[in-house]
Amino acid sequence: MRDLLDFYANAPLLELGAAADQVRRAKHPDDIVTFIVDRNINYTNVCVAxxxxxxxYRRPKHGEGYTLSYEEIGAKIDEAKQLGAVQILMQGGHNPYIPFEWYLELLRYIKKYHPxxxxxxxxxxxxxxxxVFRMDAREIIRELMKAGLDSIPGGGGEILVQRVRDLVARKKAGADRWLEIMEIAHEEGMKTSVTMMYGLGETLAERLEHLQRVRDLQARTNGFTAFICWPLQPENTPMMSNQPKTDAIEYLRTVAISRIVLDNVPNLQASWVTMGMKVGQLALRFGCNDFGSLMIEENVVSAANTTYRTTTAEMERLIRDAGFRPARRRQDYSIIPLDDHSPLQNHDLVSASA
Ligand code: SF4
Structure with a gap:
């Protein structure tokens, strides 16, 4: 661990990048860089966390709080599918007013009417x-799967070190619990992604501890398909607007060390939505093999004033200009043949998120 810490903290940037690029090349020797077209649906912004x-988020009873109806969600899915989306990323606040059956019925509704x-x-x-529902996490996951859930996103991971979580997200699943739920999901046959949001006041050693914990879990379950990291976007946040914004160099160093430590996680996504296109392209030489998602709607990062926009054509050009071959993918990273692409692919203006 100490050697890695020294490497992360002190190695010249390009040396870190070269070491990460070597890991990426070994895993993805064909130089294909993938991306997915999807839609982020934040079904509610009401949250008590x-x-x-x-x-x-908005606290309960706040005038700007919302929960989408099934019909609104269905309409968003149809619109997204017309633009070539192959998945929805559905996450929401911790809303104490929604019963469990609402989620199950929503999943069934989507699978039946808007698959x-x-x-x-x-x-x-x-x-x-x-x-809230006084159920075992395994039971929750089984019920969600039975109703139609296909995979679980790595949201809410932030930094998986309890000291840091106590500072910024005390009411949310702790580090051990977050990992435990991922382990249960993997045991139940569910594939998941995993994330790290840094810049919360953690040390470099704590970031490495996060990565090491992810690596250890992956060694047991092999259930993580991809890792995504991005820095805190402090603007408009309730407690962290004074936290200094980290820069592109720190992002590239962090991506690179992640690729090196997580050599058992197959894919690393570049977070161009928080870092911008140029840094996103550079990240492809610092260990990333995926350009993340091109999303038709993104609310959480844009609430902190960070929204980069692009089109599928632009996305493909950016990947080509960085020296790679672009390909659209599905959630499981299988490539979508060109014939299956939506005819609207070059006209849709969309925004994106990690
Ligand atoms: S990040 Fe935290 S406060 Fe925001 S919606 Fe998620 S759980 Fe709620």
């Missing part, structure tokens, strides 16, 4: 359901 870094891959309900939400 009060994370200090979150600009998206699409549902990547939804982060471990923090599953933990919240488990507490």
């Amino acid at each position: 009060d994370c200090g870094f979150c600009a998206f 699409i891959h549902i990547h939804g309900f982060s471990p923090s939400e599953v933990d919240f359901f488990s507490k």
Whole structure:
């Protein structure tokens, strides 16, 4: 661990990048860089978790609080599918007013009337359901799967070190619990992604501890398909607007060390939505093999004033200009043949998120 810490903290930037690029090349020798077209649906912004870094949520009874209806969600899915989306990322606040049956019925409704891959309900939400509905997390996951959930996103991971979580997200699933829920999901046959949001006041050693914990879990379950990291977006956040914004160099160093430590996680996504296109392109030489998602709607990062926009054509050009071959993918990273692409692919203006 100490050697890695020294490497992360002190190695010249390009040396770190070269070491990460070597890991990426070994895993993805064909130089294909993938991306997915999807839609982020935040079914509710009502939340009682009060994370200090979150600009998206509203407390219960706040005038701007909302919960989408099934019909609104269905309409968003249809619109997204017309634009070539192959999945929805469905996450929401910890809303104490929604019963469990609402979620199950929503999943069934989507699968019946608007079928699409549902990547939804982060471990923090599953933990919240488990507490509120007094059910075991395994039971929650089984019920969600039975109703139509296909995979679980790595949201709410932030930094998986309890000291840091106590500072910024005390009411949310703790580090051990977050990992436990991921482990249960993997045991139940569910694939998941995993994330790290840094810049919350953690040390470099704590970031490495986060990565090491993810690596250890992956060694047991092999259930993580991808890792995504991005820095805190402090603007508009309730507690962290004074926290200094980290820069592109720190992002590239962090991506690189992540690729090196997580050599058992197959895919690393570049977070161009928080870092911008140029840094996103550079990240492809610092260990990333995926350009993340091109989303038709994104609320959480844009609530903190960070929204980069692009089109599928632009996305493909950016990947080509960085020296790679672009390909659209599904959630499981299988490539979508060109013939299957939506005819609207070059005309849709969309925004994106990690
Ligand atoms: S990050 Fe999620 S859990 Fe935390 S306050 Fe925002 S919506 Fe709630």
